[in-house]
Amino acid sequence: MAVLTEEMKKVLKVVGKGGAVVHLTTSSADGKPNIVAERFVTHYKDEYILIAEMFAQKTKVNLNENPVGCISIAHPVKDHTWVFRGPCTIISHASPNHYKWHDIIAGEVLKDWGDWAEKEPPDEVPPDIVPPKLAQRGVIVLKVEEVYTFDSEHSGQVIL
Numbered sequence: 052m053a054v055l056t057e058e059m060k061k062v063l064k065v066v067g068k069g070g071a072v073v074h075l076t077t078s079s080a081d082g083k084p085n086i087v088a089e090r091f092v093t094h095y096k097d098e099y100i101l102i103a104e105m106f107a108q109k110t111k112v113n114l115n116e117n118p119v120g121c122i123s124i125a126h127p128v129k130d131h132t133w134v135f136r137g138p139c140t141i142i143s144h145a146s147p148n149h150y151k152w153h154d155i156i157a158g159e160v161l162k163d164w165g166d167w168a169e170k171e172p173p174d175e176v177p178p179d180i181v182p183p184k185l186a187q188r189g190v191i192v193l194k195v196e197e198v199y200t201f202d203s204e205h206s207g208q209v210i211l
Contacts, residue, residue, distance in 0.1 A: 052098055053135075053195045060094045062124060062131050075102060075191065076121045077113035077139065085109045091167040092122075095192070096154065102191040103167040104141050110191065114139055120193050123201075137196035143189035153194050164190050 055063070063073075076086045087110060091103035100122055104110075114120070120139030124131060140152050144165060148158030167187055 053137075053198050054097045055094050055100075055195060055198075058131075059133065059198075063092055063094045063100060072124075073100075073102065074123045075110065075139075075193075076123070077110050078117050078119070079113050080116035085113055089191075093164065095160065095164075098195045099153075099155065100135055100193045100195060101160065101164050102193075103164070103187050104143070104189045104191045105187050107141065107188075107191060111141060114141060120191075122193055132201045134199040134201065135193060135195045135197070136199070137194045139191065139193045141189055141191050144187075146189070152192065155192060160190055160192070 073089050073092045074086050075089055076084055078084045087107065089102045091105075093101050095101050102122075118138055118140060119136070122135045124133050124135075138153070142150070142152065142155070142157045142160055144161060146157040146161070148156075148161075150157040165187065
């Protein structure tokens with residue numbers, strides 16, 4: 052099990068403001084990858100990464116076939132070049148509150164992170180433009196088991 056550093060947690064928490072974008076990669080049973088860019092992301096406890104689940108149809112199919120994902124982070128600060136790998140699932144609003152996946156209880160996660168649009172609306176939208184209503188269906192959860200870096204000095208090395 053890898054534990055996220057305080058620096059990683061801080062970078063993963065940058066929402067809006069032109070900050071962090073993560074790319075979630077999943078793969079079907081026959082190895083066909085799917086990559087989605089996501090902006091609503093945070094850490095949870097010391098070893099989980101949460102992403103708002105809004106339009107993840109192919110991701111859902113892939114995770115049903117192959118429950119492993121990778122999250123890479125693109126951040127405008129040097130040396131914040133990480134890939135997080137581990138088991139991955141989706142906890143939907145339809146999940147029973149007591150449903151448990153590893154150390155996560157669905158009701159607790161959804162209470163805090165089940166409505167990202169209300170919690171942290173994108174601030175790049177001018178005030179005279181009303182953004183479309185976002186329909187969050189739950190959260191995508193990745194349990195971090197390995198952390199790789201892709202900086203020029205340590206490219207591809209497992210660092211945690």
